[in-house]
Amino acid sequence: MSQSAAPVLEARQISKRFPGVVALDGVSLALLPGEVHALVGENGAGKSTLIKVFTGVHRPDGGELIYNGSPTAFGTPLDAQRAGISTIYQEVNLVPMMSVARNLMLGREPRGRLGVIDTARMYGEAERILAGYGVVTDVRRPLRTLGMGVQQMVALARAVAIDARVVIMDEPTSSLEPREVETLFSVIRKLKDDGIAVVYVSHRLDELYEVCDRVTVLRDGRVAHTGPLAELERLKLIALMLGRDLDEVRTGGLTRFSRDRRQARDRDGAQPAVRAEGLTRRQVLRGVDVSVWPGEVVGLGGLLGAGRSETAKGIVGALPLDAGRVVVAGRPLRTGSTTAAIRAGVSLLPEDRKAEGIIPALSVRENIALAALPSLSRAGVVSDAKIDKIVDVFMRRLRIKAASPDQPVQELSGGNQQKVLLARWLAIRPKILLLDEPTRGIDVGAKAEVQALVDELAEEGLGVLLISSDLEELVEGADRILVLREGEVVGELSGDDVTEDKIMASIAERGAESDG
Amino acid sequence: MAEAVAPPGRRVLAWAQEYGVYAAVGVLLLFNVLFTPHFLDVANFRTQLVQVAPIVIVSLGMALVIGTQGIDLSVGSVMSLAAALVALYLGYGAWPALLVALAGGAVAGTAGGALVAYVGVQPIVATLALLVGVRGLANVLVPQLVEFRNPDLIALGSASLSGVPVIVVIAAVLTLLMAFLVRRTTFGRQVVAIGGNRAASELSGLPVRRVLLLVYVISGVLAALAGVLATARLQASDPTSLGLFIELSAITAVVVGGTPLSGGRIRVLSTVMGALLMQLLSATLIKHNLPQSWTQIVQAVIILAAVYATRERGTR
Structure with a gap:
């Protein structure tokens, strides 16, 4: 990551209001090429809205979006995708009834003479691409018959294959197994090396510290903190997200369960619920x-x-x-x-x-x-x-x-x-x-x-x-x-x-x- | 709730979605009052309302079915079955014949509902089968037009209650009952919930299958009643052509009224307004000597406009 590089995507003082709610209030965020940028905050902090502004789903009410150095307004998600901003959502956004290969190659199917889809080549290519992600599966099967983890990998492979300059990942690991998470991380590092900027949204702190370079914390629609992640102590990060005192978090522990475990009760005569x-x-x-x-x-x-x-x-x-x-x-x-x-x-x-x-x-x-x-x-x-x-x-x-x-x-x-x-x-x-x-x-x-x-x-x-x-x-x-x-x-x-x-x-x- | 800050376009659309059909009926009425001679005559009003009443009754059931993400194509055939049953059992008197006809509608509805709720057939397929089969059955029972002179039945079709035709009174009462059913009863809430998210409703312990079955039974009974009323007004039972294409009118009324075909929402009064709008429209064009084909084209435009307005509101 070179600090001198100009941001590939930059939000300047973005505001977005919905009936009854101010979702974003003057949010600025600069995304550098080749960095993995963590975007964190409580639900309702504005992460999803900001992502949707980046990807052309929402238009900001105020502020501007700078992409590749010039002000941009994406009219539709397709515009943003064509410009090189790919998104992987929490819920997999694919066609469940179609085959894995079709999903992967949708809109870019290899065609033979007469414009007919060359299925043999499509299957071969799909298998090759997925193998690169550590996924070995029958690409002819309908997507819905696969586990969520594999579906997520297909979504990721698809997003990356579309010549992306910015990849936004919204809770990409929420349905992945540890082995798949490792695969995902190696893919992310590869993206980084290629100079692609990654926005990484997750609630899992371990993952953030493992792959992210910088972090932006949103709270109530505003930027609460932005800076290198490694310099930020975990408890401090949690405190920033919660908007609470560091001491309070420290003494309260990371989860809110009471510490003393109830011992197995005297169960003689009693029956289970x-x-x-x-x-x-x-x-x-x-x-x-x-x-x-x-x-x-x-x-x-x-x-x-x-x-x-x-x-x-x-x-x-x-x-x-x-x-x-x-x-x-x-x-x-x-x-x-x-x-x-x-x-x-x-x-x-x-x-x-x-x-x-x-x-x-x-x-x-x-x-x-x-x-x-x-x-x-x-x-x-x-x-x-x-x-x-x-x-x-x-x-x-x-x-x-x-x-x-x-x-x-x-x-x-x-x-x-x-x-x-x-x-x-x-x-x-x-x-x-x-x-x-x-x-x-x-x-x-x-x-x-x-x-x-x-x-x-x-x-x-x-x-x-x-x-x-x-x-x-x-x-x-x-x-x-x-x-x-x-x-x-x-x-x-x-x-x-x-x-x-x-x-x-x-x-x-x-x-x-x-x-x- | 803080003041809405939606963009004006969105707001207009939201408004159109809520009240568009009422506004359209209002505009059409105003136009007629100003430009159509004799429009304000009581006789004209009566004719319009009597004509639209069976469609309204069928639409009420259709709105309920569509609220569950379903559709009932069999309503027209159920009307013809009711007409046939009435003709067959009129010998026992008008009221027993009416009850037999309604029971016939309930049986047809049960068949469709059971296919949808318990067998898992898609609503459009299940009721399409009934559309074909039930009219066939009606034609077997009564192969040709049968005229009758039962005074009770004729009265049902042409009598008035303090100046208002009985048919119209029945349609109005049923509208209120349906609005009550949807808004105020457990059953109504469950119908809407099931249409909104069936899996979640199942996990919440709602009797999903029973509710679905009942929805089709209600639609069948309402269609049968409409069939009896239409027969009473005709003073003849005509299973061959009674209720032909009424499913399309009913679906149109529901859609124009702003009930989305994707389920989870039922607008009862707007559905009635949708039926009235289509009726007024064709009456207006006829009175101004425009051919039927023009009515159809204008209706198509209105349907498209309604569908445009009921599109999913912008996602957040």
């Missing part, structure tokens, strides 16, 4: 047993694809099972019915907030009231007074930031959407809450609040099943951890054994066996 036995589904689950006692937080550990989400979905009846049963408070549950599970007090906060959680066009109010509607109605007619009351209670308790309860939930930040979903469940007073990646993709502040809430709920006697790829969160949050690997429980840790090392050892142990 939920007991799942022998959950089986071909190629996904192989006889998983899970029990959660009231007031206990059970963590599910394991790598991507180990069957953690599937276990949770199997318990609430959202995943058809080949075998196995779920017993709630001593009574077997009708299988394959989420309605029955919810009635018995078992609720799932799904991993994919957008596709399976929120009803985007409906208001915050209606999203919160959704599951509780029957109890908020009389003879099928809903009571607005009851809904208003419960919505008010939970918006306060979870500190949901919205212009009003009537604001469409899709306009909220990820953290606030997650809180809305939590409120939806708390409104029906569940006995067991299954949380699948409850803090993924949400800002540090909301993360801490969600973690504190989980603790609080367990204290009140709720049974919690916690799934998280964040080992630290798992270790600090769970009283007991079950480690899954390839659809089987391969280890159980409790008490002092609940450590990051032991979880990883448990995963590795089983792996070594199957290798040998």
Whole structure:
């Protein structure tokens, strides 16, 4: 990275307002060629909006965008892409029904005579490109049949292949496995060497410190800090993002779980809040047993694809099972019915907030009231007074930031959407809450609040099943951890054994066996 | 909420989306009051409303189905089935015949709803099958036009309640009921939620399949009722041509009313306005001696304008 080089892309005093919200307030950011620039901040800080200004989705209300030294206004995302600004979004933006190769080469397919697509060459080229990213797969398969990690790699390969000068990565690792993350980082370093500027948005501090050169911290639509990352202490960075005192963060710890682990209680005579036995589904689950006692937080550990989400979905009846049963408070549950599970007090906060959680066009109010509607109605007619009351209670308790309860939930930040979903469940007073990646993709502040809430709920006697790829969160949050690997429980840790090392050892142990 | 600072273009579009159909009806009425002789005659108003009433009734069901991301192409055929059943069972009296016809509509709706909700057939395919099959059935039951003289049934088609035709009263009452159903009941909220995000609704414990089934049953019953009313007004049962292409009019009314085909939103009163707008439009053009083909072209323009206005609002 040469400091003297002129910025390839520069934002000068950019402002952007939405109804009721000032998303960006005079934000300036200079992006140098060959640097990896971390863009961090809580959700709602303006990161997404700034990215959308860069990529032509939004037009700024004030300020100017300088690209290659001259003022630029991208009319559409396509304009920005043609000019050399590629984006990889959190959610993969590809065509799921088309083959991997078609997705990779879309719009640039090799053509033979008569302009017909030369499929043989296309497949060959696609295989070669993907191999460069450490992905070996049948490129003829429809994209949707592949795991999220591989899909993300295809998206990245596609973005880079389009002669980009700036590559913007929005939470690129959120669905990647550690091995894939390594591949991604080597690709990023290669981009850097080629003089391409990378904007890297992530909530994972380890990653930021590993690949990023400089950092810009956004807070409430303004730049809170910008400078070299290596000189910035971790706790200082967190403090900048949160807008809190450094000391407060230091003493509060990185997660908001209380430190003392609840010891296994005296369980003689008591029965688990939920007991799942022998959950089986071909190629996904192989006889998983899970029990959660009231007031206990059970963590599910394991790598991507180990069957953690599937276990949770199997318990609430959202995943058809080949075998196995779920017993709630001593009574077997009708299988394959989420309605029955919810009635018995078992609720799932799904991993994919957008596709399976929120009803985007409906208001915050209606999203919160959704599951509780029957109890908020009389003879099928809903009571607005009851809904208003419960919505008010939970918006306060979870500190949901919205212009009003009537604001469409899709306009909220990820953290606030997650809180809305939590409120939806708390409104029906569940006995067991299954949380699948409850803090993924949400800002540090909301993360801490969600973690504190989980603790609080367990204290009140709720049974919690916690799934998280964040080992630290798992270790600090769970009283007991079950480690899954390839659809089987391969280890159980409790008490002092609940450590990051032991979880990883448990995963590795089983792996070594199957290798040998 | 702080004051809106959307660009003017966006604001105009948002306004058009909310109130465009009302404004269009208003403009058309004003035009007619000024330029169309005898437009203000009570008789003319009656004719217009009586003509549009069956379309309104069918559209109410259609709006509900479209709110779930579905579509019901079978409504016209269900009307013809109702006409056939009424003719067959009129011997038992008008009311039993009416009930049998409504039951027929419920059965057709159940068939379509079950295909969509439990078998997983796409709504357009499931109801297309019914569009073809149900009219076939109606024609088998009553192969040709049958005239009747049942006074009760004729009264249903042509009597008035303090000056307002019974058909119009029924359509108005059903509109209010549907608005209530959508806005104030658990069922209505669930319909909208399912249309907005089916996977999320399932995980939230909503009885998704039951709700979907019921939506098609309601659409079927409403179509059957419209069929009976249209038959009563004709004073003849005509399963061969009754309700032909009404599914298109109903979809038009829903779309022009601003309900997006992508589901998750249902605008009941606007749907009625959409039906009225199309009716007024063709009446206006006819009264000014423009040929039918002009009406069709103007209708096409209005549909496009409505679709333009209901496009997804700009994403953030």
